Amino acid sequence: MSEILKVEGLSAGYGPLRVLHDLDLVIHAGERVGIVGLNGHGKTTLFYAIAGLTGWQRGSIELAGKQIGRTRSQGPGRYTHQIVRQGLAIMPQGDEIFNGLTVEEHLDSGAFTPEAWRTRKERKERVLDIFEPLRKLMKMPVGRLSGGERRMVSIGRGLMTDARLYLADEPSLGLAPKIGLAVMEALLKIDLKGSAMFIxxxxxxxLEGKVDRIIGMHAGKLKGEASAASRLG
Structure with a gap:
């Protein structure tokens, strides 16, 4: 089974603050892996480090066998566009969408590679098969949508290109339990093929019983396998 994500000795932070401490992690093709822990313990920072968005980082990060980590101390985002083009899809925490654009315009914005743009009509159909409630809302500005619908748009945009690794950051955050469950179930329907998903x-x-593994995170360190019965500090 091929490695989609391989992290070795990763430390990262912002300014003088060190958030992640010498992390090692491997995710294989076809895997759905969850990472759980309280706010402020490093989950989003790990995703930012993979995307090259932390203030600084050290260590190795490989995406489908290609080094994307880079030891750097310069501003965040310098190499993010290159990392995305190598096969990273980011579904950020919260909405992170533009209120004045329509649902369709948001989905189209996710088809940023030439191949994805040429086939955007078929890709939108695949997204709408997963998030059926969006089908009747395609011409509506996203600022008029409910929280759950906005989250579907954000995730759907991330599905509009061919990714090797999908990063879904807190997809249920701020949603009513029933809606959060529906969004998560739709996310887990995605056919990964040779890709992987990190949630x-x-x-x-x-996540329990729905993903291949669940990893705990506490104080910037990975805690190994986690379950609903574990205490995540």
Missing amino acids: AEQNVAL
């Missing part, structure tokens, strides 16, 4: 969540119960 950050606080609610272990939303």
Whole structure:
């Protein structure tokens, strides 16, 4: 089974603050892996480090066998566009969408590679098969949508290109339990084929029994396998 993500000795932070401490992690093709822990313990920072968005980082990060980590101390985002083009799809925490654009315009914005743009009509259909409630909302500005619908748009945009690794950061954050469950179930329907998915969540119960592994995170360190019965500090 091929390695989609390989992290070795990763430390990262912002300014003088060190958030991640010498992390090692491997995710294989076809895997769905959850990472759980309280806010402020490093889940989002790990995703930012993979995307090259931390203030500084050291260590190795490989995406499908290609080094994307880079030891650097310069501003965040310098190499993010290159990392995305190598096969990273980011579904950020919260909405992170533009209120004045329509649902369709948001989905189209996710088809940023030439191949994805040429086939955007078929790709939108695949997204709408997963998030059926969006089908009747395509011409509506996203600022008029409910929280759950906005989250579907954000995730759907991340599915519009061919990614090797999908990063879904707190997909249920701020949603009513029933809606959060529906969004998570739709996310887990995605056919990964030769890709992988990494999901950050606080609610272990939303992931348990639905992903291949769940890893705990506490104070910037990975804690190994986690379950709903574990204490994540």
